[in-house]
Amino acid sequence: MDILQAIRDDGGVAKPTHILQKANLSHDRLTKHLGELVDKNLVSENQENGNRYYTLTENGIKFLAELEKAESFVAGFGLAF
C-alpha cells in the first residue's frame, strides 16, 4: 500500500528512488514488491532516457482506492492497519 501511495503522490508516475524514500523500504524489498505489483498489473514499468519509472495502472488506482476504504473501515472498528 505504501508503494502504491508513493507512486500516486508523485502524480501516478515515480522513480524507484522516490518510492524508496517515501515507502521507507530497503532496496531489495522494494525490488521484490515492485516485481509483484508489475506481475499483478497494478503498476507498469517504463524506461525513458535510461531512467526507470513506475506508473500506476487503472487496476492499481482501483486497488489502492479499495485498500484505503478497507483501511478506514478497519480503523473505524478501532483496529490497527
Place this chain on the structure above:
Amino acid sequence: MAYFPFLDLTITFDLLSGIVALLVSYYAFRYNRLLENSTLKFISFGFMLLGLGLLAESFVEALVIFGIGDIFTARILAISTSSLYHLLQIAAYFVFAIGYIRGAYSSSSSYSSKAASESTSGSQGAVGATASASAVLVLVSSSGLRRLQQMAELSRAVSLVSEILTVVFLSMVVFQGTLIHAQSRNRLALFVLLSFVLILVAHLVFLGADAFSSLIWSLVAGGIQFAGFLSLLIFLLWRSRIGSAGKAAQ
C-alpha cells in the same frame, strides 16, 4: 394494528436496522477477503446474525399485524421468531465481544492469514445459541392455546435472559472499544463506538421494558437501537468517501 398502535414503527426500525447490519456484514466480509483479518470475520459474522435476526423478526411481526395468514399460526411464528432473534442476538454480541477482546489484546497488527483456524472459538458461542434456538423452534410444531401460552412465557423468559446477556457482552464491547479509541483517537472509530454505546443503552431500556412489560419503553428502546444503527450507516457513508479523497476525512 390490532395489538399496539406503534408496532409498525417498531417493524420499520427493525427492518432498517437489519439492512444496515447486513451492509456492515457485507463490507466486513469484502475487506476480510482483501486483508485476511480475523477480527473482520467476527464483525462480518456478528452483523450477519444480527441483520438476519432483525429482518426475520420484522417480517414475522408484519405478518401478524397486517393479518396475513392464519392469526394463530402467525402468533406462534412471531413468538418463535422473537426467541430465535434473541438467541441470534446473544450469539452476535458474543462474537463481537470476542472479536473486540482479540483486537484489543492481540500483538501489533491484527492482520493474519492464519486467522481462519482461530476464529472457531468465537463461533462456538454462536453455534450453542443457535442450537438452543432450534430447541425453541421444535415447539412450533405443536398447537393449541395452552401451548401458545407456554410458548409466550418461554419467549418472555428467553427475551429477559437474552437482554441480560446482550447487555453484558455489549458492555465488554463498549469497554474495549473505548480503550482502543483512547489510543487511536480516530474520528471514524467514534461513530462505531457511539453506535455500540447507543445499542447498549437501547438494550438496557429493552431490559426494563421486558421486565415491566412496557410496550412504550420497548418502542423507545427500538428507536435508540435504530439511532445506533443510523450512526453505523453514517460511518459507512463517510468512510466510502475516503477511497477517492484520500485520508482527509479522518
